[in-house]
Amino acid sequence: MPSTDAAPLTPLALSEDLPPATVMPIWTPEGPMALWRSVGGTLSLAADRCPHRGMRLSHGFVRGEALSCIYHGWSYDQGGRCLRIPAHPDLEPPASIRVATGSVLEAGGVIWRARADDPSLPPDFPGFVPLRSLSFAVSRDVISRTLGGESAGPGILKGTLAGSAVILLCAEQAEGTSLIHLLAPADATLDQRIAVSRAAETLRRAAETGTTEAAA
């Protein structure tokens, strides 16, 4: 699927899954990235590869406003610049040591990959709140067919799970897999939310085993 201008904004993760002072791995068409939130709450996206020896920065840790690599502790600021090399505490790290970064936007409890040159805002979904993210070992098209819902924009599906209206934000991942961010009605009760989460598991089983009937 070409990702040129059709869907400049890609959903990456749910805000609740990334509390302050945490980092998570994210797959994007540009490659693996580390999405992290500072202690102060600022979101950043960095290439998931430490410039030192290539360790995944998503295995690292957040201290204050910096992301540190788990391997030798090099730390990076939100712009990707290396701040500190513990083995050489007196050295001001050269400006040339930096990790590539990307832009993100957060709205309605969803974190989106944005483009610095594109001012569009993420879609919003009045009446819906994020429930959970889950990955499917099949493409978006298979999920769409299994759900039997309707498309509501690029990568956005509307349907019904366990009797509740739902929205699925789909992001294609590596090797034909898909990451789904599931939104449920804001007024759903706890029991209804749990039922929707379980129905999503059923949908995934059906999609992955090629059962065509809808899981609603």
Add this chain to the structure above:
Amino acid sequence: MKLYDYILSPSCYKVRLLAALLGIPLELRAVDFHPGGEHRTPALLALNPAGSIPILEDDDLRLTESAAMLVYLASLKSSDWLGRDTAAEAARTEQWLSFAQRLTASLGGARLCEMLLRPGDLAALQAAGIAALRELEAALVEQRLRGERFLVADRPTIADIACFPYVALAPDGSVSLDPYPSIRLWLRAVRALPGFIEMPGIHRLHELKPEPVHGAEGEPA
């Protein structure tokens, strides 16, 4: 209390971890599991004919199942950790203790294949491990919806300790933990517990330690 222990064994680590969290001192007796295979020697088979570790001895009590060891340690010290406040809670705790055996068989089996080059159907073990991780993730999603951070309550219990090590070490068997946001937060919550101890492959939360000052040791160079 004496634990027959091997540093790289996730099942032994469960017992060491809970003992540390509860402040119970253990006498550790190192077993040369690999490469020595000491757990299969006559002396060790005399203690546990099943030929597995951990083995826990306390006076005339001898235990060979880690789940029973967790129950014993928690019963000695604190009923909170037992996860038995209500009938439903007790049953759910048991459910996770049994589930932990599936983690040992699947993720643990994949890890033995990858790390010790044990023969086995790696792809089947990994698939069973992924199925177990998906179940765990779904359960933790429901717990979070209920406002609870751990497996059976909003406090840690032996259910969490029984499941934690093999899940945390899944990447050793080439099973990725990337797709599970609720598992990620749960692993973090366990690692943040006061008194948490490490094993090779499972580290503490570095960010909870103060930033090392100029030239101090503590972080690898």
